[in-house]
Amino acid sequence: MPISTDIGVWVAVFFTLCIFSFLYKDNPFYKFAEHVAVGVSAGYWFVVLMKETLEPAVFLPLKQGRWNLVPGPFGIFLLILPVLIGLLLFFRFSKKYNYIARIPIALIYGIGAGPTLVQYLQNSVIRQIQPTMVKISFASWDSFSEVLIAVGVVCGLTYFFFSKEHRGTIGAVAKVGIWTLMIGFGATFGFTVMARVSLLIGRFVFLMRDWLGVIS
Amino acid sequence: MRRQLPLAITFITAFTLAVQYFIPHRTFEILYEVSQVWLQIVGAFAMVLGIVSLWQLHWGKARGRKPGWGYSIVTLVCLTAMIVFGFTGPTKLGEVGPGEWIGPFNWSYDNVLSPLSATMFALLAYFIASAAYRAFRARTALATILLLSAVIVMLGRVPLGDVISFGLFSKVANWLLYVPNVAAKRAIVIGVGLGVAAMSLKVMLGIERSYMGGE
DSSP states (O other): OOOOOOHHHHHHHHHHHHHHGGGTOOOHHHHHHHHHHHHHHHHHHHHHIIIIIIIIIIIHHHHHTOOSSSOSHHHHHHHHHHHHHHHGGGGGGOSSSGGGGHHHHHHHHHHHHHHHHHHHIIIIIIHHHHHHOOOOOOSSHHHHHHHHHHHHHHHHHHHTOOSSOSOHHHHHHHHHHHHHHHHHHHHHHHHHHHHHHHHHHHHHHIIIIIISOOOO | OTTHHHHHHHHHHHHHHHHGGGOOOHHHHHHHHHHHHHHHHHHHHHHHHHHHHHHHHHHHHHHTTOTTHHHHHHHHHHHHHHHHHHHHSOOSGGGSOTTSOOHHHHHHIIIIIHHHHHHHHHHHHHHHHHHHHHHOOOOSHHHHHHHHHHHHHHHHTSHHHHHHHTTHHHHHHHHHHHTHHHHHHHHHHHHHHHHHHHHHHHHHTTSOOGGGSOO
16 A cells, blocks of 8 residues: 555644654653644534534524524523633633622523532432342352442542541451542553553554554 | 622522432422533633633734744634634534544644644653653562552563563452452452542632632
8 A cells, every 4th residue: 555645644644643743752742733633622622512412502592593503582692601601711811890700600600500400419329329229148259249349438438438447346447448448449440541552553564554544 | 798699599509400310300400401501601601701712812912922922823813714614614523424524623633732632641651651760670679569560560561571471460469459459459449538528618609619719
């Protein structure tokens, strides 16, 4: 396979090599690629947000004069109101009135905090405790593993419990907890390394196959 | 008023949206859905604010000929180009027919942003390896466990591991991932869940008010 003549491939190769050049040391090529990444990424996500999120959710209903979620003029008012609140964010640039920008930030925090309180208690606490509460059984390897998970969770949580000194029984349980956590961290680390290595292989395959054409 | 109004907005919004989960009525469902659209709209202005801040930072550096001003121009040019490309041409592959020119926005995504992001993440493989060499020296029992667990999972994920262990590494790696790893993750997730819930409560009650800029 001959070397690629596609300009897009050459551009991608240039940026790939610019980033890899950081392995030698920080240099102008890396800095150039880094700044390109910042500009392109910010522009890309801005356009995606405007065209794919706000256009169907806000601009289109405003253009049609009708919002399916809340029909009637009140619905249009409910769409215009957050736009006005959002505009208040620009008071951040004013030295005298920058406190007005707190209003939209407070609204974002409120909309975030309320549902988060319930959702996290439901999904991260109750739904994690449910599968841990298993019937103790050593009848099969799977049920033995489930018991091990339950023991690991209790010991791990004990390790994170700092209101009581880790001594005596609590200390022993916390020690089993830290061992469990270390095995877990090691496994996660190994898994992450393999994911990163897979990306690295992907970049080399791109250079060797798509650009140089030395492998098929 | 400067402090009370934002705190009142946060409390009323957070309280209403937390309580609506326990009131099975269509009005409260609509209220929640409207709040999510509001979040998108106000969040979009926050994004615009971020873009304006980025522009101001780099424009200031470029105008003042501060060190690295050339790179700031690169950022400004790329930012402007992507926004212009995005609003003047197709932004989704579905908008162009097969074999047609995909437009400068999609082209820049495919040939600039995508390789840059992938290579930056790939670069982490080297840094993870060097950090692991320094951190994983088996000096204590806990470090040894961490090292063994990581090595087994890594070897269990490649064909070589199975060849040298007659298939044992992949089985042990799977067991490590699905038993001790699940136990550790579950303990962490429960801890994080309680922490986030506590933080949400602090925000709702106005105890946590760092978003007000230190006041």
